[in-house]
Amino acid sequence: MNEPIFHYYGNKAGVEGADQVKQVIDDATRGSEYYKRQQEKRQQVLQKVNKMQMELDNYKKNELKMKETKEFIQNKVKEFQINTDRIWAHFDMDMFYVACELLDKPELKDKPVAVGQSIISTANYVARKYGVRSAMPGFVAKKLCPDLIFIPCHFEKYRSVSNIFMTILKKYDENLESMGLDEANLDLTEYINNSQEDPAILCENIRKDIFLATQLTASCGVGPNKMIAKLASEINKPNGLHIVEQTPLAVLNFLEKLPIRKIPGIGNITEQILSGLNFNICKDVRDRADELYVIFTPKTFEYIFYSCWGVSRNYHVEFEDQHSISCQRTFSSISTQREFEDKIDYIAEILAEEMQSEEKVGNHLTLIIKTSKFEIRSKSLQLNQYTNQSKQIAIYGKQLLKIMQLDEPIRLLGLKMSSLANEKQIQKQSISTYFKRQIDKSSGQENLVPSIKGSKSHQISDENDSINKIQLPQQDQSKPDILSDDEASSISNQILSGVNSKSHQSQQQQQQYQQKQQAQPKSFRCPICNKEIDCKGNNTVLNKHIDRCITQQNVIVEQSDESNRNYSGSKNKVPSKIESKAQKSLNFFKK
DNA sequence: GGGTCCCAACGCC
């Protein structure tokens, strides 16, 4: 029962004496809620392993199926090729955050230093010898290394050093893919084909350039694809270079005895599952791929299988837009409704600010909480309009809170907005919609079909909830599709009061529409400049005004787009936050 | 039975 639950892996460069470290960590954390939660998770993993083992046992009893599966795998092995046409390099700055800090505090060079406070971001190699590592809580790190010196994060500093690092690398591959501030993958094929330089000499020179420019060291790995290059960069860390020759045999030899845990994408849990089934090194997967095929889903199987054979992506993928923006905060446990709502207001404020600064709007909101027992829950809501306004986000967030029926203390609350769109584009579309409707009106035809997102219903996943699948009333099509506070408030009240039957709803829509028709004003407020226009019932006057406004607005939008383009062009030297975030994705290594 | 949505789980830095 007292089996250590903290799955410590000493595979980070510089960590030694894993057993002692494991014991200290375990002693420091035993009895905490976190510890209990980890124990539960460990049990779940063990159950999963048992279930998989039973599946495997059944599979092995069925000789025919076993024969078929083995043949299938053999054919699969014959089908693929380890492509060694391209030359990739992975550069990784050594202990990046700490290294940046030590530039300003060279007197700490030989002392154990960590960046971060409650959680360690990075530790130097002196601290790593004590077992201190990234993502470790500060108090545990202090137990392991009482003399540990903590330095708070200074991201501006890291970003500026990172810019220099990336600028140097972009000379060799301007499309380089960065994963965070301190790592980048380069496809050196073209550069080497043109220059005929030896990859080892080239990469050593690049490392020297990085050191000259930043006074910091970087490690590098070279191989025929991104995954191999990344794995190779770990071999001679810190301040080293490792090259995997461009032949299939070299790749296979390099991977043969490599622990599966090293494969990017295989984390703590997957490692536990695999090791529970006696898959420990890549060779195990190659030798018993049929077993892996039986117990894992096709996608997971393919990923692990191909990775262990050294097959991974060896070309750049197109940049994808950011999918979500979120904000979450941890705090001392809170338990009252009032406190929950205050937190939502606070988080919504930060989220809205972030969205506005990135000129994004979104229409899918998720509330995430972590209970004081470290259990994570989430609920989401499909909005029928885009928003990036804090008050609206908070209103929807509070609805999600009600749906969640929280009845225990929480230690974290977060809001995530997804289904993102560009704020200006949405405004532009709204204007076009408005303009189209004016034309339809003047021709006597009312267009009731929502042109942007009107057909989508609110959906709330909890099927037992009475407010499920509510079709919210369509908004007045003559307004931009970004909700006002009053509208959001009205919608939220309808959610709560259960105005959700379709017939009721369509009646209500009809009534609203009739009311609007009856109340058709002789003057009109322009949706673009917001001025009151006395059109005296004459659409031509109104249309002319709007036409002028739209032209002006479009010029502004176009100018802004243009300036954005120019910015993104010139910022090649500075990887944007979005770029680095998107490129961090696990998909990075996949085909 | 396929498509879609929700959400928990997992992984990365």
Added chain:
DNA sequence: TTCCAGGCGTTGGGACCC
């Protein structure tokens, strides 16, 4: 002294709909 983060991504199972 501090008592396990934050922000992003993907995958897969379950439920529901057509």
